[in-house]
Amino acid sequence: MGEVHLHRRDKRARGRPPQPPAVGAIRRHVVWNAGITALGGLLFGYDTGVISGALLFIGKDFPGMSSIDKELLTSVLLIGAMVGALLAGKIADKIGRRPAVLGTSALFVAGVLLAACSPSYGVLLGARVVIGLAVGSASMVVPLYIGEAAPPRIRGALVSFNQLAVTLGILVSYLVDYGLASTQNWRLMFGLAAVPATAMFAGMLFQDESPHWLLSQGREEQARAILAQVRDEGDIDAEITEVRALSQRSSTARDLLNPKIRRALVIGIALAVFQQITGINTIIYYAPTLLSSAGFGHSAALLANVGVGVVNVSMTVVAIWLLDRTGRRPLLLSGTTGMAVGMLALALTFLLGGSQLHGTGAYVAIVGLFVYTGSFAVGLGPVFWLLISEIYPVMIRGRAMSVATIVNWSANFVVAVCFLSLLAALGDDGTFFLFGSLTLVALGYFYRQVPETKNRTLPEIERDLGLPVDAAERNLFTYTDR
Numbered sequence: 001m002g003e004v005h006l007h008r009r010d011k012r013a014r015g016r017p018p019q020p021p022a023v024g025a026i027r028r029h030v031v032w033n034a035g036i037t038a039l040g041g042l043l044f045g046y047d048t049g050v051i052s053g054a055l056l057f058i059g060k061d062f063p064g065m066s067s068i069d070k071e072l073l074t075s076v077l078l079i080g081a082m083v084g085a086l087l088a089g090k091i092a093d094k095i096g097r098r099p100a101v102l103g104t105s106a107l108f109v110a111g112v113l114l115a116a117c118s119p120s121y122g123v124l125l126g127a128r129v130v131i132g133l134a135v136g137s138a139s140m141v142v143p144l145y146i147g148e149a150a151p152p153r154i155r156g157a158l159v160s161f162n163q164l165a166v167t168l169g170i171l172v173s174y175l176v177d178y179g180l181a182s183t184q185n186w187r188l189m190f191g192l193a194a195v196p197a198t199a200m201f202a203g204m205l206f207q208d209e210s211p212h213w214l215l216s217q218g219r220e221e222q223a224r225a226i227l228a229q230v231r232d233e234g235d236i237d238a239e240i241t242e243v244r245a246l247s248q249r250s251s252t253a254r255d256l257l258n259p260k261i262r263r264a265l266v267i268g269i270a271l272a273v274f275q276q277i278t279g280i281n282t283i284i285y286y287a288p289t290l291l292s293s294a295g296f297g298h299s300a301a302l303l304a305n306v307g308v309g310v311v312n313v314s315m316t317v318v319a320i321w322l323l324d325r326t327g328r329r330p331l332l333l334s335g336t337t338g339m340a341v342g343m344l345a346l347a348l349t350f351l352l353g354g355s356q357l358h359g360t361g362a363y364v365a366i367v368g369l370f371v372y373t374g375s376f377a378v379g380l381g382p383v384f385w386l387l388i389s390e391i392y393p394v395m396i397r398g399r400a401m402s403v404a405t406i407v408n409w410s411a412n413f414v415v416a417v418c419f420l421s422l423l424a425a426l427g428d429d430g431t432f433f434l435f436g437s438l439t440l441v442a443l444g445y446f447y448r449q450v451p452e453t454k455n456r457t458l459p460e461i462e463r464d465l466g467l468p469v470d471a472a473e474r475n476l477f478t479y480t481d482r
């Protein structure tokens with residue numbers, strides 16, 4: 001289908017001299033592309049968030065579920081996501097970005113329908129793995145596809161736009177969980193994700209292949225015809241020359257071990273680990289479970305969860321607005337400080353009020369949750385994804401980004417799988433003190449190591465990180481500016 005689409009366009013392009021696209025046409029194409037990104041991010045957020053409310057009701061169909069079974073159900077998705085992120089990059093290189101996105105959305109549809117119809121706990125577990133494969137794959141392939149298709153001047157904005165879509169997906173899942181709480185219909189909670197997944201599949205059918213991927217396959221004529229739809233005519237030749245040169249000098253996994261890029265690699269990995277071990281997903285996945293065992297009714301717990309989702313989205317909007325104004329570092333440092341304050345407040349309420357929260361204690365706990373989540377959303381949430389797209393030389397950017405993404409999913413898995421057991425071993429107060437302390441360690445690390453990238457060209461960032469700056473070495477690790 002995609003090829004037919006391309007060839008038709010190709011013939012059209014060959015038959016007459018290339019026409020410069022109208023500004024409106026470029027904008028339409030870019031908006032349409034952004035819509036597809038939004039659906040991928042939305043599904044990533046929805047499918048990771050929906051479990052929080054569903055966990056309250058799944059037990060009634062599968063009696064005897066232990067807290068380990070619940071942890072497993074939450075975290076097998078993350079194993080799928082690790083594998084999905086690992087395979088998706090390779091598949092997208094081999095068969096193209098477009099079929100990879102189509103496959104990802106088909107996997108989403110299959111996984112959520114299987115989850116909705118699961119006759120047993122085992123099948124549900126399997127369905128969560130399938131959904132995880134799709135989530136991990138979407139977290140890699142959709143930004144890759146969009147990044148390559150987007151005009152360079154708006155590529156940065158689209159990266160953070162993806163994080164906004166993730167938080168919106170989480171919020172929608174919380175609203176659905178809350179709306180369906182009275183019917184306890186956890187199957188529908190899972191199944192509704194089939195709607196955006198189908199829309200993503202259908203939308204993608206009308207998209208072209210990534211021009212950069214076509215160039216890497218030597219299919220210049222097709223790439224040129226597609227670029228002609230989305231670029232000013234004068235920019236096309238330079239872009240083709242650059243992409244062709246880069247794809248001829250493709251990097252290998254060994255390039256990642258080059259001591260010259262070690263600092264950037266370590267910073268990306270550290271950000272990935274800290275983004276998870278400071279506990280965000282213990283809140284995103286488990287807040288209702290936590291609140292209902294602290295004495296909140298199911299509805300009150302799910303409503304507070306919707307509050308968490310709203311704070312998460314709103315503060316992400318604030319972050320997108322501020323990132324290019326105040327810079328990344330002030331947001332990262334103040335956000336991480338706020339996270340530590342929120343987490344420690346939560347720990348203190350449990351320490352002073354015991355495991356059942358009433359009156360003031362319950363309110364302080366909710367405020368602590370909001371402060372923590374809002375601070376994450378304004379700092380570490382978007383800044384991690386943005387920085388890993390900025391701090392690596394272009395030659396190894398794809399590989400280095402996938403290392404950081406896989407490490408992020410792995411750390412997410414470790415935290416999710418341990419959380420309920422940690423609660424049992426250390427108590428609520430001990431667990432939240434642990435996360436609060438790890439947040440302080442993260443803050444110290446960010447303060448000392450993470451560079452400011454606002455208004456810096458990529459070669460300047462390269463110099464800040466001690467990366468190769470002379471001409472010969474630059475030749476090995478070339479940056480291109482956005």
Ligand code: BGC
Nearest residue numbers: 167280281284312381382412
């Ligand atoms: C993180 C996810 C998290 C989400 C919450 C993302 O940046 O990678 O693990 O669930 O933010 O908004």
